[in-house]
Amino acid sequence: MREFDLIRRYFAPLATSPGAAGLGDDVAVLEAGEGARIVTTDTIVEGVHFLSADPTETVGRKLVRVNVSDILAKGARPHEALLSLVWPAGRAESELEAFARGLGEDLAAFGVSLIGGDTTGGTDAIVATLTLTGTCLGAGPVRRSGGRSGDGLFVTGAIGAGGRGLRAARGEIEDDDLAGAYRVPRLPAVEVAGLVARHASAAMDVSDGLLGDAAKLAAASGTGAAIALESVPFVGAADTTGERLDMATAGDDYQVLLACRPEGVGALIEEAGAAGVGLTRIGELGSGPGLHLSDRGQPVTLPDSLAFEHQG
Amino acid sequence: MREFDLIRRYFAPLATSPGAAGLGDDVAVLEAGEGARIVTTDTIVEGVHFLSADPTETVGRKLVRVNVSDILAKGARPHEALLSLVWPAGRAESELEAFARGLGEDLAAFGVSLIGGDTTGGTDAIVATLTLTGTCLGAGPVRRSGGRSGDGLFVTGAIGAGGRGLRAARGEIEDDDLAGAYRVPRLPAVEVAGLVARHASAAMDVSDGLLGDAAKLAAASGTGAAIALESVPFVGAADTTGERLDMATAGDDYQVLLACRPEGVGALIEEAGAAGVGLTRIGELGSGPGLHLSDRGQPVTLPDSLAFEHQG
Numbered sequence: 091m092r093e094f095d096l097i098r099r100y101f102a103p104l105a106t107s108p109g110a111a112g113l114g115d116d117v118a119v120l121e122a123g124e125g126a127r128i129v130t131t132d133t134i135v136e137g138v139h140f141l142s143a144d145p146t147e148t149v150g151r152k153l154v155r156v157n158v159s160d161i162l163a164k165g166a167r168p169h170e171a172l173l174s175l176v177w178p179a180g181r182a183e184s185e186l187e188a189f190a191r192g193l194g195e196d197l198a199a200f201g202v203s204l205i206g207g208d209t210t211g212g213t214d215a216i217v218a219t220l221t222l223t224g225t226c227l228g229a230g231p232v233r234r235s236g237g238r239s240g241d242g243l244f245v246t247g248a249i250g251a252g253g254r255g256l257r258a259a260r261g262e263i264e265d266d267d268l269a270g271a272y273r274v275p276r277l278p279a280v281e282v283a284g285l286v287a288r289h290a291s292a293a294m295d296v297s298d299g300l301l302g303d304a305a306k307l308a309a310a311s312g313t314g315a316a317i318a319l320e321s322v323p324f325v326g327a328a329d330t331t332g333e334r335l336d337m338a339t340a341g342d343d344y345q346v347l348l349a350c351r352p353e354g355v356g357a358l359i360e361e362a363g364a365a366g367v368g369l370t371r372i373g374e375l376g377s378g379p380g381l382h383l384s385d386r387g388q389p390v391t392l393p394d395s396l397a398f399e400h401q402g
Numbered sequence: 403m404r405e406f407d408l409i410r411r412y413f414a415p416l417a418t419s420p421g422a423a424g425l426g427d428d429v430a431v432l433e434a435g436e437g438a439r440i441v442t443t444d445t446i447v448e449g450v451h452f453l454s455a456d457p458t459e460t461v462g463r464k465l466v467r468v469n470v471s472d473i474l475a476k477g478a479r480p481h482e483a484l485l486s487l488v489w490p491a492g493r494a495e496s497e498l499e500a501f502a503r504g505l506g507e508d509l510a511a512f513g514v515s516l517i518g519g520d521t522t523g524g525t526d527a528i529v530a531t532l533t534l535t536g537t538c539l540g541a542g543p544v545r546r547s548g549g550r551s552g553d554g555l556f557v558t559g560a561i562g563a564g565g566r567g568l569r570a571a572r573g574e575i576e577d578d579d580l581a582g583a584y585r586v587p588r589l590p591a592v593e594v595a596g597l598v599a600r601h602a603s604a605a606m607d608v609s610d611g612l613l614g615d616a617a618k619l620a621a622a623s624g625t626g627a628a629i630a631l632e633s634v635p636f637v638g639a640a641d642t643t644g645e646r647l648d649m650a651t652a653g654d655d656y657q658v659l660l661a662c663r664p665e666g667v668g669a670l671i672e673e674a675g676a677a678g679v680g681l682t683r684i685g686e687l688g689s690g691p692g693l694h695l696s697d698r699g700q701p702v703t704l705p706d707s708l709a710f711e712h713q714g
Contacts, residue, residue, distance in 0.1 A: 101516060101521075106515045107482060117518065120432065129518060133522055170419060170421070170430070174486070203419035204418075205419060205425075206422065208445050212529075221441075
């Protein structure tokens with residue numbers, strides 16, 4: 091069963107406070123108001139979110155980054171973290187030391203203090219959960235739901251590092267740089283949080299694939315989305331529609347997807363340039379419900395998985 | 403390696419904010435001051451913290467209770483929770499539904515709203531992590547470290563339900579009541595939070611065994627502890643020193659251990675009685691460093707594990 095189904099069916103009914111947003115967003119609000127405190131939690135499992143052969147130092151870094159990505163995308167700066175670690179008995183202590191070193195260096199790099207946690211054993215796979223708080227730069231987190239028809243749709247950085255990087259990390263293609271980007275996701279500059287707080291009507295991080303995430307953002311905003319595939323910045327050669335579709339649906343990119351009102355686009359682009367945040371317009375919200383995909387002027391039929399996803 | 407060693411060696415250096423208390427306490431402070439907001443996280447793993455054959459409804463309840471226990475013991479009321487769930491592919495959806503039902507009913511019973519989470523797969527064992535916030539009834543959490551020589555040492559409820567209950571749940575002894583108490587820990591009445599906030603100089607929940615936890619509280623307070631084993635309330639027959647030692651070191655009790663200044667003891671006992679919180683004096687802090695154990699007037703040599711533990 092897919093995560094979204096699990097959450098909706100069994101756990102969303104338990105989310106009774108307004109800050110929970112019905113579990114339909116990426117973060118929850120701990121304390122409302124100016125400088126609101128938000129919180130997110132993400133788990134990574136060996137064999138699912140990283141490879142058994144990945145150096146554990148990179149596992150620690152990835153754990154930090156997949157969570158920081160959620161906080162930045164909501165227009166907030168990361169603040170404090172709790173770690174829950176299930177560490178298999180068969181893993182060497184040197185690997186634990188490397189995990190802690192990678193975790194600690196990235197926590198420090200993002201200005202995060204570890205404030206609590208729990209360690210235990212009992213599985214064959216490493217299971218690591220970080221709960222991360224953030225401090226909103228604006229009046230609250232920028233939700234998925236604030237977009238409306240006519241808003242420009244933008245993405246930071248380049249898409250495809252996660253998907254193509256996984257193939258590289260598995261040795262299926264040769265690309266050490268992308269393998270590294272799979273193991274340690276490259277987040278946009280932290281200044282993206284300010285851009286989101288000041289200019290985004292809706293935002294989220296791209297973790298499940300650009301197109302699927304765009305469809306989620308549009309659905310949460312009660313609108314559709316039109317995306318021109320040829321305008322998406324990819325990490326490497328993507329010469330055919332099929333290759334572009336592959337990279338736009340592969341996930342694990344940890345870039346920021348955001349919508350912006352037409353009147354704000356000029357300032358957004360100017361500030362992104364000044365802050366050194368790569369930002370590309372890939373389409374717009376509107377054009378009727380659902381995701382409308384084109385490539386070089388031709389309509390593209392959505393993959394089945396995506397046609398399903400965007401109804402979710 | 404033991405959890406305490408892991409935390410001290412690798413993760414405590416990452417805890418740089420004052421609210422983290424160097425990862426040496428049960429909770430961290432998210433927001434200081436009156437009505438301070440605190441947070442804890444605890445993970446339960448199939449085969450370690452619950453049995454594979456346990457009904458998943460009770461697994462959901464246990465997850466809530468092992469975390470609520472930490473919050474109550476610090477003089478706080480539970481508030482909001484984030485769930486991270488790793489659910490094996492081989493488990494039936496009806497078991498997931500039962501897990502969510504048990505979780506939801508206990509969250510509601512303790513007044514907690516679920517505000518976020520993450521679900522994934524990839525392990526053979528169920529791994530469930532709850533991160534739980536709480537609101538302090540006093541100016542902040544009651545730490546392990548506030549005790550001093552001469553303080554009375556008290557425990558709520560009865561000790562041994564976890565250890566003897568595990569044997570019952572495994573079918574080694576016949577006791578459905580205790581098997582139930584292993585699967586769904588019986589916490590003290592929530593009014594214990596107020597008692598702790600008003601009267602305790604130091605407090606913690608009893609999760610790793612009464613004697614070991616008492617040694618930890620004493621060490622954090624910079625003192626020793628003297629405990630009279632025959633005064634400890636046990637869940638069932640404990641006719642010999644060996645049986646009493648077994649139950650006092652077995653863990654998984656989720657009662658509250660607290661210290662109280664001599665001048666506060668009268669009010670503590672009176673209010674506990676009025677609130678319906680079972681409370682028993684088992685000894686006192688002081689008598690030189692380390693744990694001093696006696697039984698019916700005779701000194702008791704500490705088990706090796708404990709003699710080691712209290713130096714931690």
